[in-house]
Amino acid sequence: MSTPATPPGTPGGGALPTRRELRRRELRRRGRRRAGVNRGQTGAGWLFITPMLVILGLFLVLPIFMALWVSLSDWTGRGSPFAATTNYVGGENYAELLTGGGLAERDFGTSIRNNLYYVLIVVPVQTIISLLLAVLVNQRLLKARGFFRTAFYFPSVTSSVAITVVFLFLFSASGAVNRAVAYLGVNGPNWINDPRGLLHIILGAFGVDSPPGALQEAPFLGVSWWNWLAGPSVTMTIYIIMAIFTTSGTFMLLYLAALQGISGDIQEATLVDGANAWQRLWLVTVPMLRPTTFTVITLGLIGTWQVFDQIYTGTRGSPSKTTLTPAYLSYETSFNSQQWGQGAAIAFILFAIIVVLTILQRIVLRESDVVPKRKRFRPTGEGGRSSVVPVGPPVVPVKPPAGGAA
Amino acid sequence: MSNARRATSGTLLVTSLTYAVLIAIAIIYIYPFLISIATSFKTQAEAADDPLSLVPATFSTAAYERLFLNSDFPLWFQNSIIVTVVVTMGRVFFNSLAGYALSRLTFPGRTAVFAGLVAVMAVPSVVLLIPKFLVINQLGIYDSYAGLIIPLLADAAGIFIMKNFFESIPVAVEEAARIDGAGTFRVFWSVVLPMARPAIITIVILAFQGSWNELSHFIVASQSQDLFNLTKGVAQLSSGALSQGAQFPLKLGAAVIMTIPVAVLFFVFQKRIMNASSGAVKE
Numbered sequence: 001m002s003t004p005a006t007p008p009g010t011p012g013g014g015a016l017p018t019r020r021e022l023r024r025r026e027l028r029r030r031g032r033r034r035a036g037v038n039r040g041q042t043g044a045g046w047l048f049i050t051p052m053l054v055i056l057g058l059f060l061v062l063p064i065f066m067a068l069w070v071s072l073s074d075w076t077g078r079g080s081p082f083a084a085t086t087n088y089v090g091g092e093n094y095a096e097l098l099t100g101g102g103l104a105e106r107d108f109g110t111s112i113r114n115n116l117y118y119v120l121i122v123v124p125v126q127t128i129i130s131l132l133l134a135v136l137v138n139q140r141l142l143k144a145r146g147f148f149r150t151a152f153y154f155p156s157v158t159s160s161v162a163i164t165v166v167f168l169f170l171f172s173a174s175g176a177v178n179r180a181v182a183y184l185g186v187n188g189p190n191w192i193n194d195p196r197g198l199l200h201i202i203l204g205a206f207g208v209d210s211p212p213g214a215l216q217e218a219p220f221l222g223v224s225w226w227n228w229l230a231g232p233s234v235t236m237t238i239y240i241i242m243a244i245f246t247t248s249g250t251f252m253l254l255y256l257a258a259l260q261g262i263s264g265d266i267q268e269a270t271l272v273d274g275a276n277a278w279q280r281l282w283l284v285t286v287p288m289l290r291p292t293t294f295t296v297i298t299l300g301l302i303g304t305w306q307v308f309d310q311i312y313t314g315t316r317g318s319p320s321k322t323t324l325t326p327a328y329l330s331y332e333t334s335f336n337s338q339q340w341g342q343g344a345a346i347a348f349i350l351f352a353i354i355v356v357l358t359i360l361q362r363i364v365l366r367e368s369d370v371v372p373k374r375k376r377f378r379p380t381g382e383g384g385r386s387s388v389v390p391v392g393p394p395v396v397p398v399k400p401p402a403g404g405a406a
Numbered sequence: 407m408s409n410a411r412r413a414t415s416g417t418l419l420v421t422s423l424t425y426a427v428l429i430a431i432a433i434i435y436i437y438p439f440l441i442s443i444a445t446s447f448k449t450q451a452e453a454a455d456d457p458l459s460l461v462p463a464t465f466s467t468a469a470y471e472r473l474f475l476n477s478d479f480p481l482w483f484q485n486s487i488i489v490t491v492v493v494t495m496g497r498v499f500f501n502s503l504a505g506y507a508l509s510r511l512t513f514p515g516r517t518a519v520f521a522g523l524v525a526v527m528a529v530p531s532v533v534l535l536i537p538k539f540l541v542i543n544q545l546g547i548y549d550s551y552a553g554l555i556i557p558l559l560a561d562a563a564g565i566f567i568m569k570n571f572f573e574s575i576p577v578a579v580e581e582a583a584r585i586d587g588a589g590t591f592r593v594f595w596s597v598v599l600p601m602a603r604p605a606i607i608t609i610v611i612l613a614f615q616g617s618w619n620e621l622s623h624f625i626v627a628s629q630s631q632d633l634f635n636l637t638k639g640v641a642q643l644s645s646g647a648l649s650q651g652a653q654f655p656l657k658l659g660a661a662v663i664m665t666i667p668v669a670v671l672f673f674v675f676q677k678r679i680m681n682a683s684s685g686a687v688k689e
Contacts, residue, residue, distance in 0.1 A: 043592035044441050045513030052504035052560045053519070058545070059557035060526050063537030070540060078542060136428055141421075150676065151432040154439070157672045157679070160618035161637045162661040165644050166442050169457070176441060176457040245435070277420065306532035309621045313641040327532040331625070334536045343536050351533040 003121040026301055071344035080341070094344040101222065104333075104342060108349075109221025111324040115230040115305060118325070122243045127293065130248040134255030135281060149256075153249035160309040163246055168192065171238045189234050195320035197230025198237065233322030239310050247303065251296045258292040259285070294365055298358055305354050324351045434488040439665075446659035452656045469655035470663075474552070478631065479660060482639035486664075489554050489624075489635060490617045496559035497613040500608055504560065505568025506594050509578070527562040532622065539626035553627040554635075558617055564609050571605035574599065604678075611675050615668055 014251035066081065074089045075081040097108045137148050155163065170176045170193035178188030204208075211226035218224040232240060262285065270280050286293075308327040313319065317332070326346055334343030436545050440460055446469050448462040456463070473479040507513075508520055537549075538557060547553035575598075583597045599606070621637040628634075634642070640660045672679060 040509045041590065042513040045507045045511035045516065048507035048511065048590075048594075049519060051500045052565060055500070055556065055560040055561060056523070056526055058541060059538055060529065060534065060562075063534055064542045065538035066540045066544075067434055067534075070536075081540060105490075114519075134430070136424060138422065142424070142428075146676075148432055151435050153679075154669075154672065155435060157615060158665050159621075159668065160639055161619075161621055161641050161644070162665050163438075163660040165640060165657050166438050168644065169445065169658060170438060170441070170456075172652065172654075174454060174457065179458050186420050245438075272407070278579065302530060306530055308532050309637075309641075312621065312625070313644050316645065327420045327535070330532075331535060331622075334539075335626075340536070347533045347536055351530060354530050354533075 025349075064081055067344040067347060073341055073349055074231050075340045077334070077338045077340050089341065093341040094349070096342060097345055097349065104339075105221035107321065107324065107329060108326070109145060109223035110227075110321050111326045111329045112221060112353075113230070114232065114236060115222055115325045117306065118240055118243070119301065119304040121232065121240050122247075122304050123297060126244045126248050126300060127296050128252060130251035130296065131243060131255050131286070131289070131293070133248060134259055135254040135285065137252070138256055138259045141198065145200070149252075152252055155246045156249040158246075160246070161313045163242060164310045164313040166185070167238055167242045190232060191238055192315065193319050194234035195322045197227075197233055197322070199229055199231030201234075202231075230322075234314055234321060235317070235319055236323050239307065239314070239323065242310060243304065249302070254292055254296060255289060258289050262288050288328060297361060297365070301357050301361060303352055305350060305357070363385075422517055427595060442662055443656045446655050447663050448655055450653070450655060454652065457654075467656070469659040472656055473663070478639060479636060479663075481632070482634050482636045483663070485554075486618060486631060486636040487557075488551070488613055492555050493558045493617040494610055494613040496555070497561060497564050500560040500607050501564035501609055502568045502599060502602060502606065503594070504599060505563045505570075506572050508565070509569045509572040510577075510598075511590070523562050523565060527566070534624055535626055538623065542627050549628045549630050549633065549635070552635060554624060557627070558623065560619070561616070562614075564612060567606055567612075568602070569607055573604055575601055607675065611671060611679055614671055618664075618668055636660075640664055 019031060045307045051278050054383050070092055071095065072088060073081060074092075075086045079085060096102070096104050098105065098219060133152050133372060137145055137152070138144075142148075164405075171178075173190045176192075177191070179186045211224065215225035215229070218227075220228070266288075267280065270284050275283065307325045308328050308331065311323055311325055311328040312331070315323045317328060327350065330346035330350065332343075333339045337343075413555065441458070444460045444462060445457070447465055447467065448467065450458075451464055451467045494678070507621070508516060508523075537598055540552045542548050545553075547556065580593050580597060584594045619637065621641060624633075624635055624638045640657070643657055643660055
């Protein structure tokens, strides 16, 4: 079977190798698994993927294992983490963060709280806005569609650093936003430096300024019930608005692509059935966009738990640590406080949170997805005439899953 | 008759309402960019006094003079260009090499490599922030151009795009070339790659935009002032390095300049970007 005269992989020019190569291809067509046939490609194949294997292996795979080791060690950032001066400490770093009772636990808890509110607001709102933008822009008769798409998508391509600089300016104490709301007779807050939680502010409006006794306990991650329920701080709100502003364009494109896949027939059929635009949107379009909504929420969840650039460029956790996020805390703990073990442990806990939430979301959303797409429309045709009527029940759970939180 | 007319006037109302809503949202989306440009040409005092106006009362280029003549800004810009250009070229080459091998060449271990690639794609990048520093440091390329560039030279998503593209083009052409006696690399380089232009342009766009806007990697890969790039430099500027007080014209000027290359890329390849981002290379 082997052809020793031909070096593997690269048969030189000339007539003879050509014929050989022909034969090779012929053999390959007959049976791929036969020994030796693909020998040439084996060498080339591995050669071709070597750069990628080296780069991704060194900077994506290896780091995970190294960080796992560091998160279980007491490395202080001096020398190599594999040197003899570094000791294995088991789950100590994790314990310090999760049940330590000290500053580390409180900071970690606070960062989780901050990011949790960020996620709870950003994900549903950006999903709804991107869907609405897509539906608005997708109308066939709309003039200047291209202009609107460009306008809505442009913030997504610009750097998060540049956008943060712009937003810090817009939301500065005497900045554009406060000037604009002043026209409406509202006194805007000092956005950049206001640690008050939104929910606390609302409660304050009802005269609840200090925590009732029952809420003073700190049952979880060193943060009291009262502080868990603070809501995002006024300053954090800037980042929330910014996230919605910058990502809704990307997700609008995902929805647009999906909308173009929905056949005009269905839209026309519902039109004939006398459904108005609003019904068409909620009873036909939204259910049909389910797979995209699923993607958008998954990507949204993954993205929103990783807020780093904006915080680094902007407030770096201040005021009163209300803009601290796990990602930024992980960086700060490692690079500024030299607590590398703890920093790496935060990264792994964050990883776990993202994985668990993604799986959870899959389970929750899949449950209501049991009804196959086709069956959502019950053909009530008799004879040749058939029309589609959206069936009630399966449609209901389809509304943006977290819409109520908005 | 009257029914039809009612429908038309109803449609007209809906249409004008749609336009009103769209225009309102478009203003919200565009205004921040216009206001940044306007403010970068204002004087310090005017930026603070009149943050809303789109036309500077006194046109001033002081912010830009300061940026270009009296700061490290040109150096940042230069570093950004070096890193972005090398990373973009590297990604085009390495991504398409790997994508070609994974889609067209049969070799043992291919399936396993591909599965690994998919797994790697699922790891959130922020989780790698500290780990990446550990490896870069261990390899002795911390605080060097190598440390800034090499880790970015290939990306899983890009390999994916190339692989999908190669799968979509017919094998016949390659076979013809192979029958003519061309080696695997020759076939790849002179036959397949030229056909992959649309996918390569997609990679160029994504790689350029990605490395130009990248921040966290540069934070963990270097510390010396000489290696600052635009994102790192402007982030430092934003948290008050060059300035006493707010200095908004200066900061916004920097933000405007760093947005220009990506904006140009965006407008040139607008159609393709819209397609690429929606998850499929359509050609």
